[in-house]
Amino acid sequence: MKVDQPLHRALGLTDEELDRIHATLGRDPNRTELAMYAAMWSEHCSYKSSKIHLRTLPTEGPQVLVGPGQDAGAVAIGDGLAAVFKMESHSHPSAVEPYQGAATGVGGIVRDIVSMGARPVALLDPLRFGPLTEERNRVLFAGVVAGIGGYANCIGVPTVGGEIHFAEPHSANPTVNVMCVGVAPTDRLVTTANEVRVGSMLVLIGAATGRDGIGGVSVLASRTIEDQAADTRPSVQIGDPFAGKLLIETCLELIEGGLLLRLQDLGGAGLTCAASESAARAGMGMELNLDAVPLREVGLEPFEILTSESQERMLATVDPSRLDEVHGVCEKWGLTSSVVGTLVDGGRLVVRMGGAVVADVPARSLADDAPAYERRMERPAGRHEILEDDPTFAPVDTDPRDAFLAVLSSPNVASKRWAFEQYDQLVQGATVAPPGTDAGVIRIEGTLKALALSCDGNGRFGHLDPYLGAAHAVAEAARNVAVMGATPVAVTNCMNFGNPERPQVMWQFAESIRGMGDACRSLGTPVTGGNVSFYNESGGSAIWPTPIVGMLGVIEDYRLLVRPGFSGPGFLVYLLGETFPELGGSEFAQVVLRRVSGHPPTLDVAREASLHQVLVEGARGDLLASAHDCSEGGLAVALAESALAGDTGFAVSLPGDEPWYVALFSESASRAVISVAPEKAEAVEALASAHHLPLSRLGETGGPGMVFDSLLEITVEEVRSAHEGAIPKLLAG
Amino acid sequence: MSAGTPRVGVVTFPGSLDDRDALRAVALMGGDGVPLWHADRDLRGVDAIILPGGFSYGDYLRTGALARFAPVMDEVRAFADRGGPVVGICNGFQILCEAGLLSGALIRNRQLRFVCRFVNVRVETSLSALTEGLVPGEVLRIPVKHGEGQFTARPDDLARIEAEALVTFRYCGPGGELDDEHNVNGSAGSIAGIRNSQGNVAGLMPHPEHAVDPDVGSTGGQPLFASLLAYALARV
Numbered sequence: 026m027k028v029d030q031p032l033h034r035a036l037g038l039t040d041e042e043l044d045r046i047h048a049t050l051g052r053d054p055n056r057t058e059l060a061m062y063a064a065m066w067s068e069h070c071s072y073k074s075s076k077i078h079l080r081t082l083p084t085e086g087p088q089v090l091v092g093p094g095q096d097a098g099a100v101a102i103g104d105g106l107a108a109v110f111k112m113e114s115h116s117h118p119s120a121v122e123p124y125q126g127a128a129t130g131v132g133g134i135v136r137d138i139v140s141m142g143a144r145p146v147a148l149l150d151p152l153r154f155g156p157l158t159e160e161r162n163r164v165l166f167a168g169v170v171a172g173i174g175g176y177a178n179c180i181g182v183p184t185v186g187g188e189i190h191f192a193e194p195h196s197a198n199p200t201v202n203v204m205c206v207g208v209a210p211t212d213r214l215v216t217t218a219n220e221v222r223v224g225s226m227l228v229l230i231g232a233a234t235g236r237d238g239i240g241g242v243s244v245l246a247s248r249t250i251e252d253q254a255a256d257t258r259p260s261v262q263i264g265d266p267f268a269g270k271l272l273i274e275t276c277l278e279l280i281e282g283g284l285l286l287r288l289q290d291l292g293g294a295g296l297t298c299a300a301s302e303s304a305a306r307a308g309m310g311m312e313l314n315l316d317a318v319p320l321r322e323v324g325l326e327p328f329e330i331l332t333s334e335s336q337e338r339m340l341a342t343v344d345p346s347r348l349d350e351v352h353g354v355c356e357k358w359g360l361t362s363s364v365v366g367t368l369v370d371g372g373r374l375v376v377r378m379g380g381a382v383v384a385d386v387p388a389r390s391l392a393d394d395a396p397a398y399e400r401r402m403e404r405p406a407g408r409h410e411i412l413e414d415d416p417t418f419a420p421v422d423t424d425p426r427d428a429f430l431a432v433l434s435s436p437n438v439a440s441k442r443w444a445f446e447q448y449d450q451l452v453q454g455a456t457v458a459p460p461g462t463d464a465g466v467i468r469i470e471g472t473l474k475a476l477a478l479s480c481d482g483n484g485r486f487g488h489l490d491p492y493l494g495a496a497h498a499v500a501e502a503a504r505n506v507a508v509m510g511a512t513p514v515a516v517t518n519c520m521n522f523g524n525p526e527r528p529q530v531m532w533q534f535a536e537s538i539r540g541m542g543d544a545c546r547s548l549g550t551p552v553t554g555g556n557v558s559f560y561n562e563s564g565g566s567a568i569w570p571t572p573i574v575g576m577l578g579v580i581e582d583y584r585l586l587v588r589p590g591f592s593g594p595g596f597l598v599y600l601l602g603e604t605f606p607e608l609g610g611s612e613f614a615q616v617v618l619r620r621v622s623g624h625p626p627t628l629d630v631a632r633e634a635s636l637h638q639v640l641v642e643g644a645r646g647d648l649l650a651s652a653h654d655c656s657e658g659g660l661a662v663a664l665a666e667s668a669l670a671g672d673t674g675f676a677v678s679l680p681g682d683e684p685w686y687v688a689l690f691s692e693s694a695s696r697a698v699i700s701v702a703p704e705k706a707e708a709v710e711a712l713a714s715a716h717h718l719p720l721s722r723l724g725e726t727g728g729p730g731m732v733f734d735s736l737l738e739i740t741v742e743e744v745r746s747a748h749e750g751a752i753p754k755l756l757a758g
Numbered sequence: 759m760s761a762g763t764p765r766v767g768v769v770t771f772p773g774s775l776d777d778r779d780a781l782r783a784v785a786l787m788g789g790d791g792v793p794l795w796h797a798d799r800d801l802r803g804v805d806a807i808i809l810p811g812g813f814s815y816g817d818y819l820r821t822g823a824l825a826r827f828a829p830v831m832d833e834v835r836a837f838a839d840r841g842g843p844v845v846g847i848c849n850g851f852q853i854l855c856e857a858g859l860l861s862g863a864l865i866r867n868r869q870l871r872f873v874c875r876f877v878n879v880r881v882e883t884s885l886s887a888l889t890e891g892l893v894p895g896e897v898l899r900i901p902v903k904h905g906e907g908q909f910t911a912r913p914d915d916l917a918r919i920e921a922e923a924l925v926t927f928r929y930c931g932p933g934g935e936l937d938d939e940h941n942v943n944g945s946a947g948s949i950a951g952i953r954n955s956q957g958n959v960a961g962l963m964p965h966p967e968h969a970v971d972p973d974v975g976s977t978g979g980q981p982l983f984a985s986l987l988a989y990a991l992a993r994v
Contacts, residue, residue: 174872178903179813181775267773267816359772447872449903451968451975452811454779468973583973 098553523567868944
């Protein structure tokens with residue numbers, strides 16, 4: 026069949042890419058093959074704009090069992106156990122259909138974890154929306170939160186974290202990321218190290234294949250969403266969490282029984298991706314028989330079966346001798362299982378339907394040989410003016426009390442209880458610290474260990490300085506697990522950006538990767554995988570550069586976990602670290618001074634690492650009564666949140682001789698607020714000194730009020746009402 | 759099994775989620791947890807049965823509507839008819855209502871959103887397998903997590919439930935006060951749980967299995983499991 030020019034372009038392939046396919050095949054691709062290449066070579070699947078940059082990230086360390094390139098990364102956490110984790114974006118589908126977009130995002134990332142052989146034990150959802158003052162943003166926010174809960178709650182995986190921010194650039198382009206963490210015995214991980222051989226069979230397990238999600242990766246995820254978003258709605262997949270739950274249990278039982286050689290999720294690019302990657306990773310070819318694929322409706326064309334993104338499907342590689350047992354387990358859980366292919370010698374993926382060969386291509390050319398682009402980069406104009414417009418030196422005529430309440434009730438800082446309560450935080454019975462804490466913490470059954478998990482990214486910092494923004498995201502995520510007493514171990518990420526074909530966006534991306542890489546190297550937390558989401562823009566206006574870092578930390582004994590809340594009167598309150606005059610990109614500058622400008626705070630990574638050591642050693646020595654990260658909203662918010670969490674007031678003096686608004690709201694990095702029993706004060710001061718970490722004693726806990734010297738006094742209850750009430754009030758319209 | 763240790767069966771339906779958690783809670787409280795499978799008619803000689811939380815059969819059609827047709831439910835019904843203790847938690851409560859073992863029904867929360875929160879419930883009677891050792895008026899802190907937990911019944915059923923003191927728990931404030939603010943899902947009469955007239959069948963929306971271990975929450979569920987185990991033991 027002769028393919029005319031518009032078809033490949035309509036599928037998202039460039040003329041050069043078509044030439045490349047022609048060169049690979051030595052002929053024109055047919056329609057089916059073209060659809061397969063379009064899906065696999067899409068930005069979403071191939072990382073063609075990002076991979077030369079991603080290669081610069083640190084990915085190795087003694088703790089790393091599985092690095093980037095497989096369905097999820099894995100690190101050793103001791104006791105013969107592995108933590109498997111990954112983050113992904115489902116922003117584009119969520120912009121079109123918020124409930125299903127978010128729901129299927131959860132389903133997809135959970136299957137990535139299961140396909141590594143791990144039971145999913147926790148989810149986190151970092152989200153970005155436009156301001157809630159706009160109706161459209163309220164609809165998206167409510168729909169996404171309901172969709173996350175709708176899927177996650179129904180499959181029995183607790184949601185333990187994920188921060189939520191609001192900013193104008195996300196108005197038409199919400200950012201919806203999902204991180205999943207699983208745990209498995211190290212020797213049961215299903216990786217490409219497992220041996221497969223010629224004759225191994227490919228078994229498709231789970232839901233039937235329909236027309237939903239066709240072109241999802243090429244149409245939705247690899248282009249900008251313009252106003253005709255409704256037209257792309259058929260490309261959004263529909264989730265069935267009940268089927269998802271059955272698929273999880275089936276796969277885990279198959280793995281536990283040693284019945285599988287390998288397992289692959291059917292996500293973006295559907296069967297094409299799973300089949301070509303299974304063959305390529307095995308270093309073999311594959312005979313794929315589309316007649317054996319259970320279909321939801323008659324009349325599907327080969328390219329539809331091959332690129333459908335119907336949810337809740339897995340492709341297992343099975344030794345023929347175990348086939349009956351595999352079918353038996355699937356039947357027990359009420360799932361369909363069909364042999365759809367066989368591994369063969371050579372490297373070709375040969376697809377048959379109705380007796381005819383409908384595609385015949387090298388498997389590796391789909392999975393591994395997509396082009397890699399070194400796209401042009403250009404520093405955006407006007408940056409200098411924004412950076413030099415430093416709010417630290419702007420006149421402030423606001424009353425301290427008004428400023429304090431304005432920041433505490435700003436949607437970025439305010440309580441996210443409205444959202445978190447829609448998530449099941451407790452199922453599996455392991456949640457030691459729920460969402461809304463610095464890090465979500467889950468204990469590992471049969472051990473005293475716990476995982477501390479945090480997702481972070483500061484949009485304003487990234488907007489002002491993408492390098493520093495990404496570095497801060499790493500530092501803050503690590504700090505958030507360290508304040509709870511966990512050692513930061515490794516990172517997954519999700520890089521959310523605009524159109525990479527625009528040099529300014531590409532510059533933001535490259536700078537972010539550079540900042541993330543430097544910070545991860547310095548903190549000893551390698552990147553084990555993640556996801557890149559480009560084309561988050563509409564009308565030529567991109568989202569802020571939004572690199573989200575998902576940090577995994579390990580606590581050796583969860584009974585020594587430190588919580589953020591002041592736990593009663595009579596404890597000494599300290600600030601660990603130092604406050605500098607750094608209001609650039611701060612919450613205060615945005616909410617009170619109404620500007621997003623200036624230099625983001627500096628980051629001294631060595632100082633940051635010392636802080637983590639003091640926090641972790643302090644926790645191990647049982648020296649800290651509470652500890653809380655000091656970042657967004659500054660010292661004021663850190664103190665207020667500690668008071669709210671423990672329902673205990675405080676009286677403090679502000680350290681240093683900066684103006685009150687700098688002392689209260691500066692967002693200098695590498696700081697934490699701790700409270701300490703008086704008899705342990707000496708030990709804590711000695712510990713900080715041993716690590717050359719400055720600390721200042723601010724005051725004491727106790728009383729019904731938050732008292733800042735003679736500057737400001739306000740009751741815990743009044744602050745609680747502002748902090749808790751802000752988001753429900755905005756949602757009421 | 760050691761003598762004097764009650765065997766508590768926990769049924770896993772397709773889509774059950776808190777089944778492992780219920781088994782863990784039974785063991786923590788000194789019982790023998792016995793997994794039961796929806797498709798089996800064998801109760802494996804258990805002394806008590808828990809229908810756990812989750813979304814059995816995806817909660818398709820209506821919550822609990824399909825689970826009541828599972829083969830194991832014939833045996834559960836017969837076990838209850840013989841006076842055996844049967845407890846339904848959350849989805850299990852919904853199943854017991856659909857199966858006609860308890861009155862009333864559970865519909866979408868008044869606020870039309872899923873809610874996961876630690877709440878206070880007030881014990882209303884000691885005449886049930888779950889509350890035998892408890893004192894009416896006692897307030898327990900136990901989490902809820904459900905989208906469809908608003909208890910409702912026909913007016914005559916509701917009147918009978920109240921007249922026969924079939925209410926086991928009501929949502930309340932920390933001091934036991936009943937008011938709209940603390941009625942977490944808008945249930946009729948703030949009802950969080952009920953029993954049958956014999957008291958051997960009881961259902962509740964809160965999750966006592968998530969309130970037995972102080973490291974992961976509250977301990978308000980401990981007395982409920984203690985009651986169930988004692989009730990089961992008395993019949994062994």
